[in-house]
Amino acid sequence: MELTLKNITKTFDGFVALENITFTVKEGEFVCIVGPSGCGKTTLLRIIAGLEEPTKGEILLDGEPLSHHERDIGFVFQEYGLFPWRNVLRNVEFGLEIRGIPKEERTRIAKKYIEMVGLSKFERNYPHELSGGMKQRVGIARALAVNPKLLLMDEPFGALDAQMRNILQEELANLWMKEKKTVLYVTHNVDEAIFLGDRILLMTASPGRIKEDITLELPRPRDRASPEATALRKRILETLREEIIKSL
Amino acid sequence: MKSSYYFWTDISPKWRERKFRVVSLVIFIVLWYVLSLWIRELPTPVETATTFYQLITVGEPILGRTLQEHTLASIKIVLKGFIIGTVIAIPLGIIIGRYKLAENLLNFIVETFRPIPPLAWIPLGFVLFRGLKETGWFQIISHLLGLGTSVAAMVQVFVVFVGAFFPILLNTIQGVKAVNPIYIDVARTFGATEREIVWKIVIPASFPNIITGIRVGLGVGWMCVVAAEMIGGSSSGVGLFIWDMYSIGGGSAEIVCGMIAIGLVGYIMNEVLLFVQRRVFKWS
Numbered sequence: 374m375e376l377t378l379k380n381i382t383k384t385f386d387g388f389v390a391l392e393n394i395t396f397t398v399k400e401g402e403f404v405c406i407v408g409p410s411g412c413g414k415t416t417l418l419r420i421i422a423g424l425e426e427p428t429k430g431e432i433l434l435d436g437e438p439l440s441h442h443e444r445d446i447g448f449v450f451q452e453y454g455l456f457p458w459r460n461v462l463r464n465v466e467f468g469l470e471i472r473g474i475p476k477e478e479r480t481r482i483a484k485k486y487i488e489m490v491g492l493s494k495f496e497r498n499y500p501h502e503l504s505g506g507m508k509q510r511v512g513i514a515r516a517l518a519v520n521p522k523l524l525l526m527d528e529p530f531g532a533l534d535a536q537m538r539n540i541l542q543e544e545l546a547n548l549w550m551k552e553k554k555t556v557l558y559v560t561h562n563v564d565e566a567i568f569l570g571d572r573i574l575l576m577t578a579s580p581g582r583i584k585e586d587i588t589l590e591l592p593r594p595r596d597r598a599s600p601e602a603t604a605l606r607k608r609i610l611e612t613l614r615e616e617i618i619k620s621l
Numbered sequence: 622m623k624s625s626y627y628f629w630t631d632i633s634p635k636w637r638e639r640k641f642r643v644v645s646l647v648i649f650i651v652l653w654y655v656l657s658l659w660i661r662e663l664p665t666p667v668e669t670a671t672t673f674y675q676l677i678t679v680g681e682p683i684l685g686r687t688l689q690e691h692t693l694a695s696i697k698i699v700l701k702g703f704i705i706g707t708v709i710a711i712p713l714g715i716i717i718g719r720y721k722l723a724e725n726l727l728n729f730i731v732e733t734f735r736p737i738p739p740l741a742w743i744p745l746g747f748v749l750f751r752g753l754k755e756t757g758w759f760q761i762i763s764h765l766l767g768l769g770t771s772v773a774a775m776v777q778v779f780v781v782f783v784g785a786f787f788p789i790l791l792n793t794i795q796g797v798k799a800v801n802p803i804y805i806d807v808a809r810t811f812g813a814t815e816r817e818i819v820w821k822i823v824i825p826a827s828f829p830n831i832i833t834g835i836r837v838g839l840g841v842g843w844m845c846v847v848a849a850e851m852i853g854g855s856s857s858g859v860g861l862f863i864w865d866m867y868s869i870g871g872g873s874a875e876i877v878c879g880m881i882a883i884g885l886v887g888y889i890m891n892e893v894l895l896f897v898q899r900r901v902f903k904w905s
Contacts, residue, residue, distance in 0.1 A: 448806075467821075470821070471812055499904045
């Protein structure tokens with residue numbers, strides 16, 4: 374599904390969080406938004422998800438207004454947002470329940486996605502019994518279970534340690550190559566963006582604007598240590614550094 | 622020495638806990654005994670135990686009812702008032718906790734009524750219910766509650782209701798307000814309606830608080846019924862029993878037995894709800 378943002382502006386009580394954000398994510402593309410903290414990345418994602426209203430501007434999904442496609446969007450939160458009173462299976466079933474899918478079918482679908490993220494053994498476990506990495510796998514399975522056409526991910530691995538983060542990035546890259554969803558992925562981790570993205574949108578410090586739109590021509594699966602990746606990382610980090618210093 | 626060493630250290634922590642309970646009870650009874658030697662009006666533990674046995678096997682001298690019959694009568698009243706309180710307080714708490722408009726409308730009233738002690742409602746309760754006694758509604762409600770035509774019983778149920786209502790209401794409001802907004806965001810990203818958010822997110826997420834409110838509410842209700850029974854007009858109940866024993870000339874052992882019954886029932890109620898709480902909330 375193609376996502377188009379036209380001149381999205383968001384102000385909170387006079388504070389400009391986002392200013393004139395315009396970009397398009399093409400069908401099946403994996404786009405990463407990278408920016409310094411406080412640049413409004415999360416707000417942007419929340420607006421696209423319909424959790425917040427933009428002050429100005431327009432969001433189109435396949436050329437139609439957002440409200441027609443609310444149910445085509447999946448969201449993966451940084452804090453996982455798993456319901457502690459539901460076990461893994463029931464968490465993954467949640468979105469299917471909201472869509473009114475009958476019990477047996479939703480269990481079957483949920484199990485499929487739980488298997489996909491490698492947690493079949495933990496179906497009956499409750500979130501508090503899982504590690505951070507497992508929790509986010511559940512979060513991803515839950516978002517994918519409703520078969521969204523657009524997947525929004527808000528620093529999904531931000532709370533994990535570096536090793537776990539790498540593993541989950543690899544899993545996500547594999548999943549994406551299989552499922553071919555359109556993904557918009559917010560992160561402040563440049564390595565992560567280079568590892569995952571087809572494109573990287575660099576944002577400025579507050580007020581958040583799109584500073585640069587970088588297309589990555591690196592082959593997949595990505596090599597974190599390739600010279601191209603290293604050069605790109607250096608360039609992006611420098612740009613970000615300027616932005617952060619400006620915002621101080 | 623060796624045996625006392627084992628007494629403190631052996632086996633599981635659970636048993637050690639139980640031993641501490643026994644030890645504290647023994648100390649308590651010894652202190653009680655010493656105190657009862659000093660204060661003649663206070664029955665000794667042995668006298669109390671004997672009387673307790675009499676009261677549960679033979680019954681008290683005025684109405685000839687056993688202590689457990691009186692206790693059961695009080696429990697029935699409490700459960701009625703408590704259930705009505707729960708059924709009203711939980712939905713109201715959810716509405717006040719979730720909707721700003723309802724909060725603004727009702728907060729002032731709730732906070733003004735809340736400091737009024739439940740027992741202060743007794744006189745008004747008698748006046749109102751006596752006045753309403755002949756109306757159809759009163760009779761229907763009284764009949765549904767199995768209270769016959771007793772105004773006193775109705776007042777007791779009402780007082781328990783008032784006592785149980787506020788702890789449940791306040792804990793529910795607090796629980797609803799404390800629901801992590803991310804859960805609601807998750808539900809909204811899946812396109813959940815407000816109704817689904819309330820039923821599938823708000824209620825389960827605030828359940829631990831609601832149960833706490835229920836536990837406190839039941840405890841307060843239990844205190845209220847005993848006091849309400851002492852005011853008069855009732856024909857049974859532990860409160861009445863204690864008051865009667867006092868009226869016939871200070872049967873202090875009987876009075877203490879009544880108090881022990883109250884304490885034990887309160888303890889059991891709390892334990893049952895704690896058990897439920899732990900059972901239901903293995904996730905928290």
